[in-house]
Amino acid sequence: MSLSSLTKPWAATSYGFLDASAKRELRRKMLKAIAVPGCQMPYASREVPMARGWGTGGLQVTLTLVNPASTVKVIDQGADDGVNAASIRRFISRVSGASETWDTLGASIIQSRHRVPEETLREDQILVLQVPNPEPLRGVEPNMSIARQMHADADYGRLWLTLYEQLVRKGRIMQGAAYPSLVNGRHVMTPSPIPRWDVPKLNMAKHLTFLSAGREKRLHAVPPYTKVEPLVFSDRPYRVEDHQQLVCRRSGIAGYFMNEIPQDDGSSSFEVSDSNLGIKAIRRAEGETVDIGQTWYRGGEFSA
Amino acid sequence: MSIDMSVSPAPLLPPQLMQTEALLTMRGLSRSYGAVRALRNVDVTVYPGEVMGVVGESGSGKSTLLRMMNLEDTPDRGDYRLRLPDRDDCNLFDLGRYQRRMLCAHHIGIVYQNPHLGLLMRHSSSGNVAERLLIAGERSFDVLRSKARDALDASEFPLARMDARPAELSGGMQQRVQLAKAIALEPALLLLDEPTTGLDVSVQALVLDTLKRLQRDRHITMVLVSHDLGVIRTMADRVLVMRHGEVVEQGLADQVFQDPQHPYTQQLVHAKL
Ligand SMILES: Nc1ncnc2c1ncn2[C@@H]1O[C@H](COP(=O)(O)OP(=O)(O)OP(=O)(O)O)[C@@H](O)[C@H]1O
Ligand SMILES: [Mg+2]
DSSP: OOHHHHSOOOOOOOTTSSOHHHHHHHHHHHHHHHHSTTOOEEOOOOOOSSOTTSSHHHHHHHHHHOOTTOEEEEEETTBSOSHHHHHHHHHHHHHHOOEEOSOGGGOSEEEEESOOOSBOOOTTOEEEEEOSOOOTTTTTOOOHHHHHHHHHTTOOHHHHHHHHHHHHHHSSOOOOSSOOEEETTTEEEOOTTOOGGGHHHHTTOSSEEEEEETTTTEEEEEOTTOOEEEOOOTTSOOOOOSOTTOBOTTTOOBSSOEEEEEOTTSOEEEEESSHHHHHHHHHHHTTOOOOOOOBSEETTEEOO | OOOOOSOOOOOSSOGGGTTSOOSEEEEEEEEEETTEEEEEEEEEEEOTTOEEEEEEOTTSSHHHHHHHHTTSSOOSEEEEEEOOTTOOOOOGGGSOHHHHHHHHHHHEEEEOSSHHHHOOTTSOHHHHHHHHHHHTTOOOHHHHHHHHHHHHHHTTOOGGGTTSOGGGSOHHHHHHHHHHHHHTTOOSEEEEESTTTTSOHHHHHHHHHHHHHHHHHHOOEEEEEOSOHHHHHHHOSEEEEEETTEEEEEEEHHHHHHSOOSHHHHHHHHHHO
16 A cells, blocks of 8 residues: 555645645644634745735735635725725635625625724634734833743733833823733733724624734734733723714714714814725615624624 | 760851741752852851841852842752742742742842842833732732832832832932832842942932831841941841852851951951951
């Protein structure tokens, strides 16, 4: 008996753009990342036809997950129609045969830059966040190998100290996006530059989240039903952006995260950042039957 | 029949400590850095509530010994035990990094000669104290503030400047911040490595006064390293004399100063007088 009689004839495969060995490495690292929630896993970031820093980390994870039955949604700051989002989405569907969608409810994989959609994600959905800087300790420890040691020892005193210092100097915590959060009571992660508004959506979520940085060559994950706790002092509660009262000037909906549009007269008007939610609200107002899912925030209040 | 003709050795302890169990015991500590034998078979015992002075010339291994006590380094050989409530007795050098950090955060405070080693110069003074509390798990901002304030106050640091950066403070004030950080959690053991060296004489006296008062009011056990015999004399109950990494003499401070046994100690004491 020879080895060849036990195995299938070998043929080079490159489904989904990445070669098989690249995907095998990514799969292993993604499984490890799920096994140790919030812990950063180094991987050999491959070349993809896009500049590093434009979501290559997220793209590599998506390409590893995708199959012809997948439905892919790609957003940039909440919008499906940005140039970058549109070209990433088209690229993924072209190399994989997966379908494209703008609708959060219909997507099986959602790749996103800087936002988590407003409609509550389900167990059968995977969120892939593009991360520019995955290291929450970068500000307190520029040396990466020492930072890794600090994670291993759960040595987060200095990180807490930066929050203390902000309260002392500014009276409030200035950290806006990428708010450092403790995952599963063990590793502190930076949840990519999603706004504070979106961080509670990752806590005990039904869906799986991958966070991947192509330039920094590291990825981490938040598995379903995993605790994600923003680092806050017990007597200084976590606060999301004050968007509860803002109304979208186009769709008229309120109680969601908004983009601020400065006006010539110095005032601002607002548009809902999750653009597909706004579009669906407009179409429903025009009389179409549109499925709008349950949202994480209801009446501006988080309720999951 | 043989009669023991040897003279009984002079008592090593003040009478009130004779019955007490040691807080710190180090046995057979040796450490080499390349060809330099920084510590050679050092034995140290420190009793609760006392001030143990460590003297010796430059390079004799005083700072190395203190770093060992603070678990910053591991010797080539040796055993280190601390008697702490709710802790099993074990050789502390067997502990991993995480356990060492937790033990030090809760039970050991240290003041370095060089404030840059002990302080984050660009954070606030109160933050430097708070960091210690944060490592120990305190998560209330108000409690952090008030405990940091109390510790700075006990170190006689001017509270109006509690949020100033150490980089903006004088050397004496920086030492007080280090001291506040060291005592913030009421440590079982306070290690002081030349805490007043580099300060001018009047500031030095003030810092020593603070240390004395802390010792009197809180009965903190201290190990005080200094090459200044005057400082040791005013502070220490017992003295350990080091030379070339070895302990050459150990005894009650008065005894060592009045009747030094080892030729090196004699030389040291007489040079000073
Ligand atoms: N990390 C190290 N690497 C190499 N050599 C070291 C190290 N630490 C200490 N030594 C050496 O060990 C010896 C003892 O140093 P140590 O700093 O303990 O002396 P000291 O008694 O504190 O001196 P001083 O009074 O000058 O502070 C010195 O010869 C020093 O060069
Ligand atoms: Mg020294």
